[in-house]
Amino acid sequence: MVRGRLAWRVGRLAEVRDETPTARTLVLDVPGWPGHLAGQHVDLRLTAEDGYRTTRTYSLAAPADGDRIAITVQRVPGGEVSPYLTEVFAVGDPVELRGPVGGWFVWRPTAPDPVLLVAGGAGIVPLMAMIRARRAAGSRAPVKLLYSVRTPADVYYAGELRRPEPGLDVTVVYTRKAPADWPGEPHRIGIADVNTAGWPAEFAPQCFVCGPTGFVETMADVLVALGHDPRRVKTERFGPSGS
């Protein structure tokens, strides 16, 4: 897995899928991709004609499909890289990348224990990779996903998450505007949501929390307050500077 991880490779954009009005999935062909675990990242390096170069890290959104990998990029207004990747970068264009990166915030489909995934906004991306890896591997580990979004239009992978899947429970909480048939008022995820949609602490689930800093801080505190072992709560935070 480590072999070849540090080599910069040239990938090509093979396919795009718009997830929301501001988020786009990029499927890249990367010859020689060494494979990865759900939850890992990839570094993308962009070079301008004058030689200026910049690198960003993106969570992988799915298990590798041969040499094909997928990321989902949220457009940050005024950002340096995300507007390029979501608006200009076109099918067939090359980009340099290396990876996979990160060996902590990962889920292995061989693990039988229950899993709680808590996503805030774009934090769904590495957690979706875990859901897809579970499906691809035929894992029977029971998974619950608690996903906080502002409005129904902000749900990534909406069609896929709506399809029933044995052993996967999906709960979406809307903070600004909810669909007409959603019970309750829009609200920020609180202790009651985590208690209802998650696992009891005595089931000792692996917990993965990903989202903006404030969201992750709150959710991790709630899980610890509900009795989850802090060592089984893995977190990944997106700062506002993470564009």
Place this chain on the structure above:
Amino acid sequence: MGIVTPGFRGRARTADERLPPGQYLVEDFPVLSAGPTPRVRTENWRFTVTTETGRTHEWSWADLLALPSETPTVDIHCVTRWSKLGTSWRGVSLDTLLADVDTAADYVLAECHGGYTTNLPLEDLLDGQAWIAYEFEGEELAPEHGGPARLLVPHLYFWKSAKWIEGLRLTLDEDLGFWEAAGYHAYGDPWREQRYQGD
């Protein structure tokens, strides 16, 4: 030099010699940690230095505050590529804390509440290069930033500036810490872009 990415221009840039290669500036203070934020009460806080012979030196919170403090203003650089310039801190220099510690060790493993560890050469903590910091920008250090006290080693990537510091273990040989054992660079010099093993 890498291949040109068609149509990518990058933002108008101004060269800042304080910015290591591959880094970009932020104004906010992003939080990165591997798990929930430990809440450490100062009345229970202890800081220990354990030498390679097993000898332990210990400071309580009151002991720490009674030591001469310094107010370094430093640039900090995260391996995730953000840098923040001119951050101001208050803390106790490791020169002060290690002044009476007899050791032949070359390496340090910083150990933290919550189980996090990181490794450094001992010489990187000496000669005015490192502090146990307990204030940031004139305020008590917030728990999400490592409060009540964190290690501050600004010349290395910021994962070395261990939050919720509990102690230093001095060793003759290098033991890898949490991220280092997971594939990050053993040393982590931002100016040489030492992000991962092999960089």
